[in-house]
Amino acid sequence: MSSSHDDAPVSPRSQFALTCFEELLESAVADVASECHRIARLGLERGVDAEEEELRAWAARDLPGAEEGGGGGNKGTVDVFGQVHPAVAADVVECMNCGRPVAAGRFAPHLEKCMGKGRKARTKTTRSSTAGRTRNNNGSAASSYSPYSSTGSANRASLPNGITDGGGSGAGEDHSNHIL
Amino acid sequence: MSTPSAPPPCPHLTAYRLASRPPLRCLRCCLRVRPLGRPEIRREPRELPQCSPCSFPSRSSSRLYACLSCAAVFCPTHAASHASASTSTSGHQIAVDVDRAELFCAACEDQVYDPDFDHAVVLAQSSSLPLPSASASPSPALRKRRRVDYRAWAPDPAEFALMSSADPTTSASAAAPAGLRGLNNLGNTCFMNSVLQALLHAPPLRNYFLGDRHNRFICPRRTPMRRRSADADDKAACLACDLDEIYSAAFSGERTPYSPAKFLYSWWQHASNLASYEQQDAHEFFISILDHIHENIKDDQHKSHAQGHGDCCIAHRVFSGILRSDVTCTHCGFTSTTFEPCMDISLDLDAGYNSSFGVANPKLYVRNGERSSGGTNAKLSTLMRCLERFTRAERLDAEQKFFCERCKERQESLKQMSIRRLPLVSCFHIKRFEHSSVKKMSRKVDHCLQFPFSLDMAPYLSSSILRSRFGNRIFPSEASDPDSVFEFSSEFEIFAVITHSGKLEGGHYVTYLRLNNHWYKCDDAWVTRVEEHIVRTSQAYMLFYVQKTLYYKTCERATAV
Numbered sequence: 001m002s003s004s005h006d007d008a009p010v011s012p013r014s015q016f017a018l019t020c021f022e023e024l025l026e027s028a029v030a031d032v033a034s035e036c037h038r039i040a041r042l043g044l045e046r047g048v049d050a051e052e053e054e055l056r057a058w059a060a061r062d063l064p065g066a067e068e069g070g071g072g073g074n075k076g077t078v079d080v081f082g083q084v085h086p087a088v089a090a091d092v093v094e095c096m097n098c099g100r101p102v103a104a105g106r107f108a109p110h111l112e113k114c115m116g117k118g119r120k121a122r123t124k125t126t127r128s129s130t131a132g133r134t135r136n137n138n139g140s141a142a143s144s145y146s147p148y149s150s151t152g153s154a155n156r157a158s159l160p161n162g163i164t165d166g167g168g169s170g171a172g173e174d175h176s177n178h179i180l
Numbered sequence: 181m182s183t184p185s186a187p188p189p190c191p192h193l194t195a196y197r198l199a200s201r202p203p204l205r206c207l208r209c210c211l212r213v214r215p216l217g218r219p220e221i222r223r224e225p226r227e228l229p230q231c232s233p234c235s236f237p238s239r240s241s242s243r244l245y246a247c248l249s250c251a252a253v254f255c256p257t258h259a260a261s262h263a264s265a266s267t268s269t270s271g272h273q274i275a276v277d278v279d280r281a282e283l284f285c286a287a288c289e290d291q292v293y294d295p296d297f298d299h300a301v302v303l304a305q306s307s308s309l310p311l312p313s314a315s316a317s318p319s320p321a322l323r324k325r326r327r328v329d330y331r332a333w334a335p336d337p338a339e340f341a342l343m344s345s346a347d348p349t350t351s352a353s354a355a356a357p358a359g360l361r362g363l364n365n366l367g368n369t370c371f372m373n374s375v376l377q378a379l380l381h382a383p384p385l386r387n388y389f390l391g392d393r394h395n396r397f398i399c400p401r402r403t404p405m406r407r408r409s410a411d412a413d414d415k416a417a418c419l420a421c422d423l424d425e426i427y428s429a430a431f432s433g434e435r436t437p438y439s440p441a442k443f444l445y446s447w448w449q450h451a452s453n454l455a456s457y458e459q460q461d462a463h464e465f466f467i468s469i470l471d472h473i474h475e476n477i478k479d480d481q482h483k484s485h486a487q488g489h490g491d492c493c494i495a496h497r498v499f500s501g502i503l504r505s506d507v508t509c510t511h512c513g514f515t516s517t518t519f520e521p522c523m524d525i526s527l528d529l530d531a532g533y534n535s536s537f538g539v540a541n542p543k544l545y546v547r548n549g550e551r552s553s554g555g556t557n558a559k560l561s562t563l564m565r566c567l568e569r570f571t572r573a574e575r576l577d578a579e580q581k582f583f584c585e586r587c588k589e590r591q592e593s594l595k596q597m598s599i600r601r602l603p604l605v606s607c608f609h610i611k612r613f614e615h616s617s618v619k620k621m622s623r624k625v626d627h628c629l630q631f632p633f634s635l636d637m638a639p640y641l642s643s644s645i646l647r648s649r650f651g652n653r654i655f656p657s658e659a660s661d662p663d664s665v666f667e668f669s670s671e672f673e674i675f676a677v678i679t680h681s682g683k684l685e686g687g688h689y690v691t692y693l694r695l696n697n698h699w700y701k702c703d704d705a706w707v708t709r710v711e712e713h714i715v716r717t718s719q720a721y722m723l724f725y726v727q728k729t730l731y732y733k734t735c736e737r738a739t740a741v
Binding site: 022023026027030031034035037038039041042043044046047050051054055057058060061077078079080081083085088089091093095096097104105106107108109111112115117 | 184185243279291356362365366368369435436439441444564630634654707708709712713716
């Protein structure tokens, strides 16, 4: 970074500035060099080998393409136990709220209506069928994703007084919701 | 990363130490510490060292050394000549960098290290720092955890008979390890399934429930009455009991997918604001259930979680760690320290660095400015880099000036986070969902993140961060930092990865589990075995690591958590 390659003579002021900069740069580089030297000599360097191996393994991974999204891509796949499952779980589950048998894959939307919760729940909770609700009950359909949903609306209203303890919370009913 | 240890001294350093008694005495008088802890060697406070052999005007002053024997000051180019010129009187080989307080051997032409010198520097640094004011938050009174030696256990004949007669529920066939079972999607509940799978196979949590530490049949919080009343405590549901049920189901040996309907019902009763048939955020769900488990089963006899103790409930015992936050005044060096408990660590994904997921870049290290063949600048996002960023000292905005108690006015400051105590299970949450209130939009950050299968958290501990803040000097004892007693092991092993694929609206969560050193993909009801590289290729959203070595500690009560 010397100015010797310049043909035109450098003014003393510019020379000063250059010298200043050179010193600052050298000082900064020496700082880093000194710190790294100390870290290396004192055995503080964390396992660089292990880290490099992980990076190598990562770089060697196949990049076939993005993993397929959505839960619907599994129909027909045989799982590790040799089983095949339908896209929407067909197991029958007994609702803890109303006692009705519900298909597992549709349990959540049923429960939402049943407990009177959810965005479209009415403040006056009843257990009657919810007319006018056009929500798609298909398990694989995704409604709008709200990762930090803080639906401070009607859902926080009074707990539905339609709840019975029909679902049971005592002992001995472990498998009430999993009837094969 | 262990504590720093001095390498064996070069012969010149050894000779110098023997020759001068006491060694380095004069140096200690000249040690001066600048406001932020940087040590330097000056005979007079305002001394401006210069290299005498250097002829003006090319006198360099970027790196100057002072001979320990005669206090002559010289630059590196004249170092060798000074050392050789005084061979008659030995000891002129060792010098000290006046601006960095580092020893230098002119004969070896290398920086050398001496524990006594470092000790002197540390003493000078600690005495120069402004003392924390009395009102500063005191460190949480961590009970000194005495370690208990591990004792092997083998069943006696009666126990053995009992074990043999029991139903071989673990049917741990070669096909799949115990506890592996699919979870039915109840309608957009993949967020719940993915977290449940990770919890099912978190070793300390699994052991707790399988070890019958929370028995749902005798839990006092469950009300056996079915009475219906207007003000019935709907929260009689105990999430820990429901979790216990799921453990029983998963480890029952039954392999057909299980429907966690009851758990969903219980959770909705607790977290009514999140109860809706909508996709939820898995991380939010995770925090929510840990919180409610705490509420359900917290032991009020124990000190609360707010004070940093993890003994209030199993959720905190497993996941709770302590973060240390240091805010330092850049003017005077005064540092304000606070501690806060945390159940997980949320990390920013350094967007803008990495190329999009589909572009392959096999280069491991690409310097900024270099172009890969694809024409895009691609620096790898790694978990360790995210953690480095998390524990980096950051200069706070000029708007966020911190009120320095010593300066008695608002000053610009540096903030640095570090981990004071590691949890048994570390959960890392990668912030992939950006919400901009300014732009009124949200988006998902798709960048790929490299994460290791074995992770050493030592560099991110408070002890390491503090040590490096003061130049990584060789401390003679770690008594100054009581935390070091607790960090027996900082090595972690990954056991679960929750990935998110798809868009912000309508994505899908999948959990990868590592069991018996094989990876399994748990996609709702479908559990399949996959190769390592599939896991590495996935988009990690939550990463779960467990401490490699668990230690037993002494406990006062018979029934400890």
